[in-house]
Amino acid sequence: MLDLTLLGSGGGMPRVNRHLSSMIINYxxxxxxxxxxxxxxxxxxxVHSGFKSIDIICITHYHGDHIFGLPGLLATIGNxxxxxxxxxxxxIGLKEIMEGILVMIPYLPYDLKLIECTKESLGINVSDxxxxxxxxxxxxxxxxxxxxxxxxHSSHCLGYSIYVPRKPKFYPEKxxxxxxxxxxxxxxxxxxxxxxxxxxxxSDKVLGxxxxxxxxxxxxxxxPMDTLLNxxxxxxxxxxxxxxxxxxxxxxxxxxxxxxxxEAAELAYKSNVKELLLTHFSPSIEDPNIxxxxxxxxxxxxxxxxxxxxxxxxYN
Amino acid sequence: MLDLTLLGSGGGMPRVNRHLSSMIINYxxxxxxxxxxxxxxxxxxxVHSGFKSIDIICITHYHGDHIFGLPGLLATIGNxxxxxxxxxxxxIGLKEIMEGILVMIPYLPYDLKLIECTKESLGINVSDxxxxxxxxxxxxxxxxxxxxxxxxHSSHCLGYSIYVPRKPKFYPEKxxxxxxxxxxxxxxxxxxxxxxxxxxxxSDKVLGxxxxxxxxxxxxxxxPMDTLLNxxxxxxxxxxxxxxxxxxxxxxxxxxxxxxxxEAAELAYKSNVKELLLTHFSPSIEDPNIxxxxxxxxxxxxxxxxxxxxxxxxYN
Numbered sequence: 001m002l003d004l005t006l007l008g009s010g011g012g013m014p015r016v017n018r019h020l021s022s023m024i025i026n027y028x029x030x031x032x033x034x035x036x037x038x039x040x041x042x043x044x045x046x047v048h049s050g051f052k053s054i055d056i057i058c059i060t061h062y063h064g065d066h067i068f069g070l071p072g073l074l075a076t077i078g079n080x081x082x083x084x085x086x087x088x089x090x091x092i093g094l095k096e097i098m099e100g101i102l103v104m105i106p107y108l109p110y111d112l113k114l115i116e117c118t119k120e121s122l123g124i125n126v127s128d129x130x131x132x133x134x135x136x137x138x139x140x141x142x143x144x145x146x147x148x149x150x151x152x153h154s155s156h157c158l159g160y161s162i163y164v165p166r167k168p169k170f171y172p173e174k175x176x177x178x179x180x181x182x183x184x185x186x187x188x189x190x191x192x193x194x195x196x197x198x199x200x201x202x203s204d205k206v207l208g209x210x211x212x213x214x215x216x217x218x219x220x221x222x223x224p225m226d227t228l229l230n231x232x233x234x235x236x237x238x239x240x241x242x243x244x245x246x247x248x249x250x251x252x253x254x255x256x257x258x259x260x261x262x263e264a265a266e267l268a269y270k271s272n273v274k275e276l277l278l279t280h281f282s283p284s285i286e287d288p289n290i291x292x293x294x295x296x297x298x299x300x301x302x303x304x305x306x307x308x309x310x311x312x313x314x315y316n
Numbered sequence: 317m318l319d320l321t322l323l324g325s326g327g328g329m330p331r332v333n334r335h336l337s338s339m340i341i342n343y344x345x346x347x348x349x350x351x352x353x354x355x356x357x358x359x360x361x362x363v364h365s366g367f368k369s370i371d372i373i374c375i376t377h378y379h380g381d382h383i384f385g386l387p388g389l390l391a392t393i394g395n396x397x398x399x400x401x402x403x404x405x406x407x408i409g410l411k412e413i414m415e416g417i418l419v420m421i422p423y424l425p426y427d428l429k430l431i432e433c434t435k436e437s438l439g440i441n442v443s444d445x446x447x448x449x450x451x452x453x454x455x456x457x458x459x460x461x462x463x464x465x466x467x468x469h470s471s472h473c474l475g476y477s478i479y480v481p482r483k484p485k486f487y488p489e490k491x492x493x494x495x496x497x498x499x500x501x502x503x504x505x506x507x508x509x510x511x512x513x514x515x516x517x518x519s520d521k522v523l524g525x526x527x528x529x530x531x532x533x534x535x536x537x538x539x540p541m542d543t544l545l546n547x548x549x550x551x552x553x554x555x556x557x558x559x560x561x562x563x564x565x566x567x568x569x570x571x572x573x574x575x576x577x578x579e580a581a582e583l584a585y586k587s588n589v590k591e592l593l594l595t596h597f598s599p600s601i602e603d604p605n606i607x608x609x610x611x612x613x614x615x616x617x618x619x620x621x622x623x624x625x626x627x628x629x630x631y632n
Contacts, residue, residue: 013392016361038388039355045332064421068388072354075380076329096419103416105380 002027002164002214004237006309007043009288011221011243011258011280012065019043019307020065021220021280023239024054025162027144030131032056032124033073034160034218040069041076047308052080055131056124058146059090060220061157062097071104078108084130085111089146091156092117117156121147140165141190149231151222153257161217161231166315167191169208178205214313217273220280223254224263228271235273236313239305240264242278245291261291265298279305318343318480318530318629320553323359325604325621327537327559327574327596328381335359335623336381337536337596339555340370341478343460346447348372348440349389350476350534356385357392363624368396371447372440374462375406376536377473378413387420394424400446401427405462407472408433433472437463456481457506465547467538469573477533477547482631485524494521530629533589536596539570540579544587551589552629555621556580558594561607577607581614595621 003026008019020037024044031054033040044051054077060066077086088094094116102108115122115133123134123142131144139145144162151157170189175182180201184194194201217232220241232238243258244250253260261278268276276299281288288304295302303309319342324335336353340360347370349356360367370393376382393402404410410432418424431438431449439450439458447460455461460478467473486505491498496517500510510517533548536557548554559574560566569576577594584592592615597604604620611618619625 013395014355014358014361014388016358038385039330039358042330042332042355045330062420064388064391067420068391069354071387072330072380072384075384079329100416100419103413103419104378104383 001315002162002216002313004216004311004313005047005049006239006277006279006305006307007040007047007049008037008307009279009281009305009309010037010065010283011241012283014039014065015283018281018283020069021241022066022069023218024049025216027131027164028126029053030055030126030129032058032131032162034058035060035066035220036069036073037065038068038072041073043307044073047310050080051077052082054086055084056087056089056133058158058160058218059088059094060151060159060218061091061153061155062093063155063221067097067101071101074101074108074112075105078105078110082110084128085113087113087115087131087133089115089118089122089148091150091158093156117158118148121145147231149227151219151228152225153221153223157221159217159219159222159228159231161215161235163216164214166211166213168211171206171208174206180206212316214315216313219267221258223257224259224267228267230271232267232273233271235271237275237277237311238268238271238273239277239279240267241280242288242295243280243282245281245285245288245294247294261288261295261302262298265295265302268299268302274301276302277305277309277311278302281305317631318478318532320532320627320629321363321365322555322593322595322621322623322625323356323363323365324353324623325595325597325625326353326381326599327557328599330355330381331599334597334599336385337557338382338385339534340365341532343447343480344442345369346371346442346445348374348447348478350374351376351382351536352385352389353381354384354388357389359623360389363626366396367393368398370402371400372403372405372449374474374476374534375404375410376467376475376534377407377469377471378409379471379537383413383417387417390417390424390428391421394421394426398426400444401429403429403431403447403449405431405434405438405464407466407474409472433474434464437461463547465543467535468541469537469539473537475533475535475538475544475547477531477551479532480530482527482529484527487522487524490522496522528632530631532629535583537574539573540575540583544583546587548583548589549587551587553591553593553627554584554587554589555593555595556583557596558604558611559596559598561597561601561604561610563610577604577611577618578614581611581618584615584618590617592618593621593625593627594618597621
């Protein structure tokens, strides 16, 4: 299960009533944060999200509205007496940016592990009670699979997806029929082969077919791209930038490498996602709800994001 | 006249209901900002203070609660299409800190002038319609005089005072009596010597004695120091840190190099300031007003600061 909260829904500059786009994802009590604009730590306090349990921070790109909250957040996590390392993932340039940031926060009681510009998907496991990127190559054995895609923005920018694999269904009646003792069932459930009384039992004898896991995708900032359709396909929740609500702002969107609500909804429609959550609204938009229909006429299952929006994603 | 607004009144970490300590000072439509913790730009929006007219930023020290808002503020000032340079003043280490910050904001449409660790007072004049540090040595001829003092904190830290000199009173009846034509009066008013019909007129013939100007002092973070008494003496407003309200927290105050309300009030009392404005409250203090008496029994003219507190300081 993923429990996620949209901490902020704004782009560009923080407004008095709207924090900058970021999302906190809770998996088994441990947290992944995506993006960290100025004020993200205050947005976290507003939704009563603790700081100490943030294990991974994913940065989409290094524009201020996505990173200026990092010095404050890292310092506040330090004040929470965390000592376990934190993994920060971001596009090319991460090391340089973090060197700049660390001039402002020279003392942290924990290490930072930096993963720059990963093109391969990463397995993430709960290890020693924190979420860590695993070196295990069989990604489906991970608790979570994190994938990235290079977006089409005015700087290097990564889109993210987080996938929670689901184990195939286990049929105890088949195991009984085959005479396999109960103590081997849990190993069969995770796909292992069992040797018992000179016989070999493959797990496929007792397991059902593949089952879809939970998929969350987070895409900001970018123009629409055809390659996104496959990347976000079948997402349970597709979090997407909708910098401009008005269809007439398409030229601004093209110039500034952003999207309109309509364009985000088209991506959602074509990629068969379950739900679209719009975010990263231009600071010039007072109330994004007035443009809701521009998205909903194309993809009905659209939510206009707001600070503090919360959702639980579970297996179907 | 100085028109000042306390943008935030918190120390350490931003709270949901309290921004971090900083103050914006308006002099003839141009602005000086003192300190810039995370969220300062949002605090400015709350009080409807524009960004483009900030000419000088004074930093007390480089702890996060005083500087983490700088990247966002400088970027937002850039978005306001300012092209005139901004002067940043701070204790030793300013250049290194700014190099770190500028990694996050590589493109600004204006220059930054850095003044590190000034021990001499600086004259500030409105020049080309912006506030700039002047090279003129006669400080009393400046619009403003900025002075600094090295404080007693856990890092290099500067206290600031801003003084608006007041011209002596001009007596037109004396000028008439001496037969000085009106076209020379304005030069006499600013202390110049006039030669007319082979006679020399010194301005002291038509001017009254010295008059006290407006004095604002801003002291955070520090332990009390005897040298502060002279530095803040006769301030119209003495803005001072009161990190701890409870007198029982004196040991914490000593350990963390901060002050209690009581200690700040003692400084105010001994230095004959007009008014004390307490700020920089510990994030653990829910409502600093409950400790008000700890200051007021020592110095009655104490104000417990709050975000958005505003005051006009005028000549008496």
